[in-house]
Amino acid sequence: PDLKTIRLCSQWLSKEIQLVKPNIVILMGGIAAQAFGLSKSISKSRGMVQTVEFYGISVKVMPTYHPAYILRKPQHEVVVVSDLKRAKKEAKSSLPLEPKQRDYRLLRTPVEIANYLDNLDPALPTVIDLETLGLSPTQFPQDISSITAIAMTQYTHKGVAIILDNLTKTHPVYKKLISFFSSDVYKKIFHNVKFDRNWIKYIFGIELEGVVCDTMLAHHLIWEDAPSQGLKQLAVLYTDLGNYSEELKTKIDSYGGWGQIPLDALTEYACTDVDATLRVYKHIQTKWNDLFEALMTEILLPATRFFGDMELNGILIDQDYFKKLRIKYPERIYKLKSEMMELPDIIAFQQQEGISLNLNSGDQIALLLYGYFGLEPIQLTPKGNRPAVSKEILETHARNSTGDLKTFLDKLLLYRSMAKLNSTYIEGMEKHINSDGRIRTSYNLTGARTGRISSANPNLMNISREKEIKNLFTTCEDYVIISADFKQLEMRVGAEYAEEEELFKIFANDQDVHSLLAANVFNKNPEDITTEERVLAKTVNFGIFYGDSPANIAGRINIPLERAYRAVDKFFEMFPNIRKWIIETQKFARKNEYVESMFGRIRHLPTINSPNKAEQQHALNMCVNFPIQSLSSDITLNAINYVYSNLKTKKSKSRLLLEIHDSLVLETPFDEAEDVINLVKTTMETNYFNFAVPLAVDIEIGTSWGSLEKVIIA
Numbered sequence: 018p019d020l021k022t023i024r025l026c027s028q029w030l031s032k033e034i035q036l037v038k039p040n041i042v043i044l045m046g047g048i049a050a051q052a053f054g055l056s057k058s059i060s061k062s063r064g065m066v067q068t069v070e071f072y073g074i075s076v077k078v079m080p081t082y083h084p085a086y087i088l089r090k091p092q093h094e095v096v097v098v099s100d101l102k103r104a105k106k107e108a109k110s111s112l113p114l115e116p117k118q119r120d121y122r123l124l125r126t127p128v129e130i131a132n133y134l135d136n137l138d139p140a141l142p143t144v145i146d147l148e149t150l151g152l153s154p155t156q157f158p159q160d161i162s163s164i165t166a167i168a169m170t171q172y173t174h175k176g177v178a179i180i181l182d183n184l185t186k187t188h189p190v191y192k193k194l195i196s197f198f199s200s201d202v203y204k205k206i207f208h209n210v211k212f213d214r215n216w217i218k219y220i221f222g223i224e225l226e227g228v229v230c231d232t233m234l235a236h237h238l239i240w241e242d243a244p245s246q247g248l249k250q251l252a253v254l255y256t257d258l259g260n261y262s263e264e265l266k267t268k269i270d271s272y273g274g275w276g277q278i279p280l281d282a283l284t285e286y287a288c289t290d291v292d293a294t295l296r297v298y299k300h301i302q303t304k305w306n307d308l309f310e311a312l313m314t315e316i317l318l319p320a321t322r323f324f325g326d327m328e329l330n331g332i333l334i335d336q337d338y339f340k341k342l343r344i345k346y347p348e349r350i351y352k353l354k355s356e357m358m359e360l361p362d363i364i365a366f367q368q369q370e371g372i373s374l375n376l377n378s379g380d381q382i383a384l385l386l387y388g389y390f391g392l393e394p395i396q397l398t399p400k401g402n403r404p405a406v407s408k409e410i411l412e413t414h415a416r417n418s419t420g421d422l423k424t425f426l427d428k429l430l431l432y433r434s435m436a437k438l439n440s441t442y443i444e445g446m447e448k449h450i451n452s453d454g455r456i457r458t459s460y461n462l463t464g465a466r467t468g469r470i471s472s473a474n475p476n477l478m479n480i481s482r483e484k485e486i487k488n489l490f491t492t493c494e495d496y497v498i499i500s501a502d503f504k505q506l507e508m509r510v511g512a513e514y515a516e517e518e519e520l521f522k523i524f525a526n527d528q529d530v531h532s533l534l535a536a537n538v539f540n541k542n543p544e545d546i547t548t549e550e551r552v553l554a555k556t557v558n559f560g561i562f563y564g565d566s567p568a569n570i571a572g573r574i575n576i577p578l579e580r581a582y583r584a585v586d587k588f589f590e591m592f593p594n595i596r597k598w599i600i601e602t603q604k605f606a607r608k609n610e611y612v613e614s615m616f617g618r619i620r621h622l623p624t625i626n627s628p629n630k631a632e633q634q635h636a637l638n639m640c641v642n643f644p645i646q647s648l649s650s651d652i653t654l655n656a657i658n659y660v661y662s663n664l665k666t667k668k669s670k671s672r673l674l675l676e677i678h679d680s681l682v683l684e685t686p687f688d689e690a691e692d693v694i695n696l697v698k699t700t701m702e703t704n705y706f707n708f709a710v711p712l713a714v715d716i717e718i719g720t721s722w723g724s725l726e727k728v729i730i731a
Contacts, residue, residue: 023052031072040108041066042076043101046083053078064100065244066107067253075257079104091628099610099623118174121288123280125180127190133169133177134193141171142204142229144298146290147213148178148283154219155329155457161186161220165278167194168287173295176288180280194221201227208232208248208294211321211460215329224322232297234317237463239304242621246463252293255300261289308617316616316651317462319658323673324460324470326661330672331455332477332682334446335491335721342489343447346439353432362389362421376432382406386414390422408433413575442486449475456490460676467646468618470654470676478677480722487723492684497718499671499690500725501660501697502680503653504713505530510648511562513710514615515598519591524711531555537587538580557584561595562645564638599641606640614647652712653679656701663700669693682722690718694728 023030034042044050047057053069056062059080066079081100124130137143148166150157157163161181170176184191197203198217207213210231217225233246244250249262265286272278278286354376357363366389367374375381383403386392392414394404408430415426449456456475464471472478480487492498503509508530512520523530532543535554539546546554552574560570571581589596606612611621620643625636657676660683664671671685671693681701685693694716701714717725 018048020048020051023048027052027072031074034071034076035074040077041104042078043104044078044080046086047080049083050078050080055080059083062244063096064103065254066104068255068257068259069253070259077107079107094628096623096627099621119288119292120175121284121292122177123180123284124177125183125280127184127188130179130184131190131193133179134190134197137169137197137203138171139202139204142206142298144170144206144291144295145213146207146287146294147216148287148290149216152212153328153457153459154216155331155451159220159222161191164216164220166283166287168291170288170291170295173292173299176291178280178284178287180283195223199223199226203227204229206230206232206294206298208290208297210318211325211328211462214321215325218325219329228318228321230298230301230313231318231321232294232301234321234462235301235305235309235313236297238309238312238618239301240621241466241468241619248290248293248297251297252289256293256296258289258293258296261286261293265289306617312616312618312651316654316658319661320462320654323657323661324462324676327673327675328457328459330674331451331453331457332674332684332722333455333491333493334450334489336450336454338491339443339447339450339489342485343443346435346443350432350435350439353428353435357425357428357432360421360425363425365389376429377436379403379406382429409572438481438483438486442481442489446475446489458675465646466620467643468614468650469646469678470650477675480677484723488721490722491720495687496684497687497690497720498674498682498684498722498725499694499697500680500682500717500722501701502715502717503649503656503701504715505558506649506652506679506712507562507645508558509708509710509712510645510652511595511598512592513708514602514644514648515592515594516709517592517594517598520595521710524713527713531558534558534584534588534591537591538584553580553584557581557588561585561588562641564641602644603637603640606636612640612643614644614651616648616651618643618647618651620647649679652706653681655705656703657681659700659703659705660697663696664693667692667696669696694718694730698730 018026042053044053044055047059050059050062051057053071053076055067055069055078059082062080063082064079066077068075068077079100081104082097087094087097124133146168147164148168150163150165154163161184164181167179167181168176169179179194181191181194198221205225205228207228208231210225210228214225214228217223232251233248236243236251237246249260252258253260265282272282357376358374363374363385366385369389370384372381374385379398380403383406386406387394387404395410395413396405396407397403398405411426411430415423415430418426446456451457456477458472458477459474461471461473470478480490490498505524508520509524511517512524520530523533529543531551531554532546533554534557535541535546535550536543538554539550541550553576556570556574560573565573567581567585568578570576570585571578602612606622606625610623610625611619613619620639622636622639624632625640627633627636653676657673660681661673669685669689669692671683671689673681673683675682681697683693683697698714698716702712704712716728716730718728719725
């Protein structure tokens with residue numbers, strides 16, 4: 018039926034739902050989802066069990082694909098089966114829907130606030146949420162007026178919103194609030210605690226203690242593939258609060274934003290946040306286990322502390338150098354463009370087509386290369402409507418070209434690189450430089466299904482390797498930058514999973530694993546291996562643990578497929594337990610439709626038995642990649658936490674700046690550098706988990722990120 022038909026029958030449908038009282042209603046297709054007030058985009062909402070209001074009754078629903086869609090795309094049948102299994106499981110464990118009566122109160126006078134804090138039960142966790150004027154505290158003065166409300170609750174359907182505008186820093190209630198935040202006697206729950214921790218540290222000047230759970234991180238552990246880990250979305254999934262954020266946002270916008278919002282609307286919004294958090298927490302507890310608890314308490318919650326400090330610290334930008342690049346890059350881009358446009362063949366092409374060549378147009382570049390120059394296409398675009406002109410394809414054509422064509426391709430590749438660097442790191446970074454000359458990123462601990470960390474606004478995880486760009490990042494006078502990077506961490510983790518003795522020996526003896534494989538492939542002594550041969554071996558060594566095929570490896574480094582197959586075969590000859598582990602892991606995943614890391618993180622793989630070979634292969638790759646990426650990330654987070662704690666114990670003036678994959682970047686006073694280097698290396702190489710494989714860390718030091726030099730430690 019269409020949407021109009023469903024709506025005409027809605028009253029009868031609601032009566033049938035009241036009569037049958039189903040634990041869950043399956044909404045098959047976008048029209049059905051739309052009829053229940055959800056998004057028509059099934060791809061974004063499928064598999065999500067939600068509570069919605071339907072003609073005055075609360076009902077749990079789950080959207081999934083329509084049967085007709087499955088007939089058109091049979092490969093998605095496995096996804097629907099997975100969704101239905103989830104719905105069945107949710108229906109069996111479904112808790113009764115909670116009533117809507119709520120008791121939300123505003124506390125504004127010192128007496129009211131003091132009474133509430135005094136009557137908190139230490140035996141119960143307190144859910145807390147700060148409402149603030151912005152996302153980053155460093156954008157505001159260190160003044161309490163930046164916090165519009167502090168919401169708290171220990172019970173569902175209840176909450177208080179504390180307004181601090183009548184308190185001064187010397188007031189006894191202000192001090193009582195600080196004492197509460199800094200006490201580990203009172204156990205605390207947050208949703209995205211890093212945000213609240215940063216505000217509390219910046220405004221109150223204290224460390225937040227006693228946090229026992231972050232529901233955002235916790236939900237990511239139980240459902241890593243959820244469309245969103247945001248509180249408002251989880252409230253829709255697990256409570257009868259509905260889409261309260263949209264309703265309240267309309268009110269807030271109508272008053273001109275947070276600064277003008279009436280206290281009753283502020284109270285409702287803030288209290289609903291903590292009420293929702295507590296209800297989500299209770300749902301999570303039904304799916305919790307000891308491994309999740311260990312991850313939360315030993316790795317994730319400590320990580321929110323040091324990542325919070327990184328965000329507050331920021332990293333210094335060399336302003337004078339930045340100004341030079343802001344002039345230099347546009348000039349170089351303009352010069353490259355002019356030189357390309359002056360080439361005789363480019364002039365002739367423009368005259369022939371009657372156009373002015375747009376170097377940023379894939380269509381026009383394809384017309385030039387495959388029409389005017391008559392090159393053979395290597396690959397089509399994903400849509401298949403024209404030959405592709407990616408960087409890799411242009412590089413291949415450049416290697417095999419001469420004359421104007423080669424000159425044009427070389428300059429076009431450089432032009433693209435320069436334009437990207439300019440837009441990303443010069444123009445893109447400028448808006449993020451704060452008044453103190455520092456850039457502050459925001460770390461997302463739930464940004465990847467593997468548990469890997471991401472960063473945004475700006476993304477400092479993916480800074481160009483160009484020294485000219487990295488030199489933008491510097492440190493203050495009398496300080497140096499230190500970088501500590503785990504060596505071949507993913508390979509070591511793979512060896513630990515597979516119990517591969519040969520790799521244990523290689524790493525224990527600090528041998529070059531890439532040269533050893535290359536020597537085996539090319540029948541040479543390791544010391545005679547060329548750079549190109551080592552690159553091949555390195556690509557294979559890491560590619561195996563990414564689930565790469567020989568074809569992918571061959572394409573990545575432009576070698577014959579036969580050579581890639583030989584290298585992969587030699588890898589498994591040298592390290593047979595790796596192949597055995599991969600086979601066993603994939604077998605487990607096929608049977609259970611998930612794979613698990615050593616520390617208990619889970620990656621659900623509903624498409625691993627899909628009839629669609631591409632989807633199945635992707636899931637098989639995840640079987641190998643997920644446990645390694647996940648454990649590598651958790652090892653790194655654990656190590657950084659120990660570095661952070663040890664620096665605090667030593668009362669070092671060092672500051673953590675960045676976490677980038679398997680490495681830590683910090684700034685330290687020059688006179689502390691030697692001690693800090695030894696502390697960082699010793700701490701990160703400590704075997705906290707009794708692994709058979711040894712961990713190793715490379716240390717670099719310099720006055721800017723681009724000038725780092727390796728430190729040799731005897």
